[in-house]
Amino acid sequence: MARKSFMYSVLEAVQYEMRQDKNMVWIFELTPPVSSNPGKPVINLEKEFGRNRVVNTGIDEMWMAAATLGCGLAGSKAVTYIPYQGNCMCFQIIQNHAGKLRGMTGGVASMPIVFILEMTGQTPGFAGQHSDYEIDTYYAHIPGLKTVVPSTPADAKGMMVSAIRDPDPVAFLYAGGLRELVEEVPDEQYTVPLDKAAVRTTGSDITIVGSGGGMPEVLEATAQLQKQGMKVETIDLRCLKPMDTETLVKSVQKTKRLLTVDQSYYTLCPGAEVIARCAENVNGARFKRVAFPDAAPPASPEMFLWMRPNAGHIVAAAKKLVG
Amino acid sequence: MSDTNRDAVAQEPSPQDSFLSTSRRTFFKSVAGAGAAVSLLTKGAWAQEIGYWAKDLPNEKLIQMYTDICRIRWHERTMADKMITDTKYRGYNHFYAGQEAVAVGVCAALNNKGSFDQVDLVYSSHRPTGHAIAKGVDMKKMAAENDFRATGLNGGYGGEMHLSDKSCGFIGADGMIGPGHVIASGSAFAFKARGSKQVAVVFAGDGTYATPHFHAALNNAAMLKLPFIYVLENNLYHQYAHYSYSCPMKDIADAAGTYRIPGVVVDGQDVFQVYNVAKTAVDRARAGEGPTLIEAKTYRYYNHWGAPGAKAGELGAFGYDPLAISSFRPEREVRAWMQRDPVDISRNVLIGWGVLDRARAEQIEAAAKQEAIEAFAWADRQPMCKPEDGLKNVFVAGTVPARQFG
Numbered sequence: 251m252a253r254k255s256f257m258y259s260v261l262e263a264v265q266y267e268m269r270q271d272k273n274m275v276w277i278f279e280l281t282p283p284v285s286s287n288p289g290k291p292v293i294n295l296e297k298e299f300g301r302n303r304v305v306n307t308g309i310d311e312m313w314m315a316a317a318t319l320g321c322g323l324a325g326s327k328a329v330t331y332i333p334y335q336g337n338c339m340c341f342q343i344i345q346n347h348a349g350k351l352r353g354m355t356g357g358v359a360s361m362p363i364v365f366i367l368e369m370t371g372q373t374p375g376f377a378g379q380h381s382d383y384e385i386d387t388y389y390a391h392i393p394g395l396k397t398v399v400p401s402t403p404a405d406a407k408g409m410m411v412s413a414i415r416d417p418d419p420v421a422f423l424y425a426g427g428l429r430e431l432v433e434e435v436p437d438e439q440y441t442v443p444l445d446k447a448a449v450r451t452t453g454s455d456i457t458i459v460g461s462g463g464g465m466p467e468v469l470e471a472t473a474q475l476q477k478q479g480m481k482v483e484t485i486d487l488r489c490l491k492p493m494d495t496e497t498l499v500k501s502v503q504k505t506k507r508l509l510t511v512d513q514s515y516y517t518l519c520p521g522a523e524v525i526a527r528c529a530e531n532v533n534g535a536r537f538k539r540v541a542f543p544d545a546a547p548p549a550s551p552e553m554f555l556w557m558r559p560n561a562g563h564i565v566a567a568a569k570k571l572v573g
Numbered sequence: 574m575s576d577t578n579r580d581a582v583a584q585e586p587s588p589q590d591s592f593l594s595t596s597r598r599t600f601f602k603s604v605a606g607a608g609a610a611v612s613l614l615t616k617g618a619w620a621q622e623i624g625y626w627a628k629d630l631p632n633e634k635l636i637q638m639y640t641d642i643c644r645i646r647w648h649e650r651t652m653a654d655k656m657i658t659d660t661k662y663r664g665y666n667h668f669y670a671g672q673e674a675v676a677v678g679v680c681a682a683l684n685n686k687g688s689f690d691q692v693d694l695v696y697s698s699h700r701p702t703g704h705a706i707a708k709g710v711d712m713k714k715m716a717a718e719n720d721f722r723a724t725g726l727n728g729g730y731g732g733e734m735h736l737s738d739k740s741c742g743f744i745g746a747d748g749m750i751g752p753g754h755v756i757a758s759g760s761a762f763a764f765k766a767r768g769s770k771q772v773a774v775v776f777a778g779d780g781t782y783a784t785p786h787f788h789a790a791l792n793n794a795a796m797l798k799l800p801f802i803y804v805l806e807n808n809l810y811h812q813y814a815h816y817s818y819s820c821p822m823k824d825i826a827d828a829a830g831t832y833r834i835p836g837v838v839v840d841g842q843d844v845f846q847v848y849n850v851a852k853t854a855v856d857r858a859r860a861g862e863g864p865t866l867i868e869a870k871t872y873r874y875y876n877h878w879g880a881p882g883a884k885a886g887e888l889g890a891f892g893y894d895p896l897a898i899s900s901f902r903p904e905r906e907v908r909a910w911m912q913r914d915p916v917d918i919s920r921n922v923l924i925g926w927g928v929l930d931r932a933r934a935e936q937i938e939a940a941a942k943q944e945a946i947e948a949f950a951w952a953d954r955q956p957m958c959k960p961e962d963g964l965k966n967v968f969v970a971g972t973v974p975a976r977q978f979g
Contacts, residue, residue: 279814280811280812280813280814306814306818307783307818307819308780308782308783308784308811308818308819308820309750309751309780309781309783309784309811309819310783310784310785310819312785313783313785335748335749335750336749336750339749339751374663375663375665375721375732376732377730377731377732377734377735377748378730378731378735378748379734379735379747379748379749380734380748509979515976516974516976538979539976539979540976540977540978540979541976541977542976542977543963543964543973543974543975543976543977544967544973544974544976545963545964545966545967545973546967548729548730548958548962548963549721549729549730549731549732549735550721550723550729550730550732550957550958550963551663551721552721552729552957552958552959552960553729553730553958553959553960553961553962553963554963555960556960556961556963556977557960557963557964557975557977558977559977560977563977563978563979564979566978566979567978567979570979571979
């Protein structure tokens, strides 16, 4: 057990699995699989496993995703780290190939593969193209692809282990804004399931559901609301597909009020799916969505920070829903 | 600099060492060594005649080219210094210093004024400020945009990676690597389909060779004989990786042979050599003869992004760049390239030709510096954006609803 960053935790999981499986490969561009952490040895996958298994490609996300899939189809475990600049360049490979091959082959395709898809949307000034948080919606829509979005270093490690060991393709959404987040993370290898939401606080007044890069603001809002006496049940979605309907419905049956929070655009944001599932299964509940407006994120910090959901927005929306 | 080299016409590719068999370091040494000693030869990977057009240009045009190089240089230096010294400054840049001769040499061969159906179009990259200035974008408005001001070039919506100015045919910067080239070829297709004499130019880095878009743009432009010019600025690094990681060739221009189009290697530090190959490519495009791939060998004096490793008042960035994580450029490499500086080369050539004297050249550079200082000072006085304006410009008409309040 030690305090570890998000990135270090992910690479620790990968390092262990690569040591166990000599066939497993890692494909990257621009972002070397290197991380250091106080009191821990530096992890450098490229150095440890060599360039034969850890490949630094040219700028070609299509190849990265396709090669990862090809490795899987050939029987090797493979992980690729696609930086946020290119996280939709590889969409076709994941959506129309990886996502459908299980079905199209009648179940026989071998796809023990992980697509780490970095996403931003946290940084004022980065403007439209470098603020692409909306991929949670895109990738969660694909059948045959497990799509997860961890929000803590400990979850990131456990879910990465599960993703690598899972026989199905996994989109592991990596919120760039959480890269430096630090918490206690076990040294040993462990798994976190790829189909379970996490209840972060329990309460009976309102259910607030967030995910990934939005969670720090959700937790901050939760703390503020609790101080004001509201009993808040906060759920970290963690898994977009399959979605943990049971945990969500159970909570909303109790609170009868559901507020969803997304950094993604309003239309078809993950929260829309959460609300739909709860609406189908809970009578008499009230719902509200906080999300990024349906507009490309502007560069100007004044515009961007006003538009991006924050703790203040969440607190105000929760009060409207409960009041 | 010898005239013999600058006057060199296209040559058949010389037998070269196998790039794959040489180490990255050995290769670098040969490139920088050649760069430091004499200019790189202009080389046609697909044999063709290169005229030495620049020598026939009127004095005012030649002086304007030198002036624009100085304007870009001082824009970059002023902005880098501001990033380092002004803690309130929010702008950033992928600095172009060191590569000025490429943008200026190419844009000098283009039509940059007139109505939108006459002006040539330039598609830029994430390193756009040099291209923008060379194309004719207003420096003040660009400086305001780069600091996200309401009166900036694009109203504060875009910032450095999305600078765009239709008035001079600067379609704009692009934060992504790849798609812009193919989109530019689409503009070239429109020109051909409507019988226009306009040309479309895309500036891109060495990292673009690895993208599928490189092939898509050149293959389709070749098949359709489009008025399209791909200016590949090979500054040796895509972000922090040497291009030998992503390209099996020493000269990326060799790829043009695959598409049966001209592929020209040019010394990107010498604006007049760049102009010559650009003019040849533009003439060819306007004549309906199809696309050209120009590879300009050049170098950036700053790191990939921002000003890490730079000191206020000094040109260039040296040493460790925290963003590079595990690899960074050797200081000797940066200094070797700075020996062949585009500002110095253009000035010395024009003095040699009797177009300028040293005093006038220095005066021009001082005025360029002053212009940059004033541009950033003007930008500092511009109003910030209104938060709610973020809901505009989604569609031509109207605004979208706010959704962040629930």
